[in-house]
Amino acid sequence: xxxxxxxxxxxxxxxxxxxxxxxxxxxxxxxxxxxxxxxxxxxxxxxxxxxxxxxxxxxxxxxxxxxxxxxxxxxxxxxxxxxxxxxxxxxxxxxxxxxxxxxxxxxxxxxxxxxxxxxxxxxxxxxx
Amino acid sequence: xxxxxxxxxxxxxxxxxxxxxxxxxxxxxxxxxxxxxxxxxxxxxxxxxxxxxxxxxxxxxxxxxxxxxxxxxxxxxxxxxxxxxxxxxxxxxxxxxxxxxxxxxxxxxxxxxxxxxxxxxxxxxxxxxxxxxxxxxxxxxxxxxxxxxxxxxxxxxxxxxxxxxxxxxxxxxxxxxxxxxxxxxxxxxxxxxxxxxxxxxxxxxxxxxxxxxxxxxxxxxxxxxxxxxxxxxxxxxxxxxxxxxxxxxxxxxxxxxxxxxxxxxxxxxxxxxxxxxxxxxxxxxxxxxxxx
Numbered sequence: 001x002x003x004x005x006x007x008x009x010x011x012x013x014x015x016x017x018x019x020x021x022x023x024x025x026x027x028x029x030x031x032x033x034x035x036x037x038x039x040x041x042x043x044x045x046x047x048x049x050x051x052x053x054x055x056x057x058x059x060x061x062x063x064x065x066x067x068x069x070x071x072x073x074x075x076x077x078x079x080x081x082x083x084x085x086x087x088x089x090x091x092x093x094x095x096x097x098x099x100x101x102x103x104x105x106x107x108x109x110x111x112x113x114x115x116x117x118x119x120x121x122x123x124x125x126x127x128x
Numbered sequence: 129x130x131x132x133x134x135x136x137x138x139x140x141x142x143x144x145x146x147x148x149x150x151x152x153x154x155x156x157x158x159x160x161x162x163x164x165x166x167x168x169x170x171x172x173x174x175x176x177x178x179x180x181x182x183x184x185x186x187x188x189x190x191x192x193x194x195x196x197x198x199x200x201x202x203x204x205x206x207x208x209x210x211x212x213x214x215x216x217x218x219x220x221x222x223x224x225x226x227x228x229x230x231x232x233x234x235x236x237x238x239x240x241x242x243x244x245x246x247x248x249x250x251x252x253x254x255x256x257x258x259x260x261x262x263x264x265x266x267x268x269x270x271x272x273x274x275x276x277x278x279x280x281x282x283x284x285x286x287x288x289x290x291x292x293x294x295x296x297x298x299x300x301x302x303x304x305x306x307x308x309x310x311x312x313x314x315x316x317x318x319x320x321x322x323x324x325x326x327x328x329x330x331x332x333x334x335x336x337x338x339x340x341x342x343x344x345x346x347x348x349x350x351x352x353x354x355x356x357x358x359x360x361x362x363x364x365x366x367x368x369x370x371x372x373x374x375x376x377x378x379x380x381x382x383x384x385x386x387x388x389x390x391x392x393x394x395x396x397x398x399x400x401x402x403x404x405x406x407x408x409x410x411x412x413x414x415x416x417x418x419x420x
Contacts, residue, residue: 011207011214018204018350022197026379029372033148036369043148045369047186053371054364061361080368084193087375088357090200091350098218109279113218117225117351124229124358 155377
């Protein structure tokens with residue numbers, strides 16, 4: 001009843017995706033908090049719309065945030081937003097990797113299940 | 129230098145009684161306890177945040193993002209240690225994400241007062257569900273139904289506390305799916321990950337061993353939270369100043385909690401679970417009743 005070696009590879013892949021995504025996003029968010037402090041001289045939490053994650057759809061917002069970082073037009077809030085975007089992308093990538101894996105090993109049953117999850121998530125992140 | 133936990137400008141309606149550093153420190157404790165019990169840091173943080181007068185919808189939205197971090201951080205180690213049943217998680221995620229999207233959409237429109245009572249009522253069901261089963265360490269021999277067998281819902285793991293390889297088979301996959309849809313609905317609506325309810329469904333319906341149950345719940349919570357967060361993103365309810373320190377704090381706490389989970393007996397984890405759930409229920413009922 002133990003798992004076969006192929007499934008263990010999937011477990012390892014998922015584990016790496018999750019840990020890399022979480023560590024990277026947490027480090028970026030921690031950096032963002034430090035930058036916020038040095039820019040504002042306080043750590044107040046502000047509920048204004050320019051401090052909210054918001055856009056036409058999640059993927060466009062993620063692309064805009066990354067672009068802002070690359071062209072140097074970033075603020076501490078952009079850094080914080082990028083950390084959160086990376087965090088939200090992490091489980092999405094885990095599902096994407098699972099779809100690819102079950103496709104490669106031709107497990108139609110679990111390919112269908114993971115594909116269903118991927119389609120619903122993608123639609124929810126795009127449609128508003 | 130202003131490194132106090134409280135904001136000096138709390139009288140300004142756009143600011144809060146607690147600042148990022150305060151949220152960060154509390155989140156570390158919440159993440160630790162959340163990972164240990166399978167509740168998730170978010171469900172502990174929401175009652176704490178509303179105690180600091182953070183609007184409940186902002187707390188729920190930030191918690192939803194935070195839960196992604198808590199879940200993914202601790203799930204990574206559980207998956208590698210092969211305690212999590214990944215196939216069961218994939219199957220059950222179909223139901224939780226559908227429920228989460230519907231639940232988060234409801235929260236975007238509903239009056240905040242109802243959320244406090246829904247929160248308390250939902251936690252109450254899981255408290256009742258587990259309290260009658262405190263003596264069960266492992267589910268024992270399970271007769272697997274045909275659908276669960278077709279889904280290959282079975283597995284084994286090494287239990288360090290019991291010092292033995294535990295083999296198990298799950299059953300009632302169809303009812304488990306329904307239960308997880310309700311869990312997803314509550315998760316999306318209340319921003320709690322619904323770990324308590326998921327653990328109940330896993331153990332009482334699907335007949336998972338306790339540790340497989342809490343770790344598989346952790347794994348599923350990440351995707352469920354992403355589905356809910358996608359709706360809150362669309363509603364503009366996710367604020368970086370609240371979500372970022374919560375995510376950092378709960379992740380650090382959850383990583384520590386996840387590392388020592390396997391050293392505890394299931395019974396200890398369950399008692400801790402019950403005490404925390406009881407405290408959260410009292411806080412949310414109090415807040416809902418006293419809300420102006």
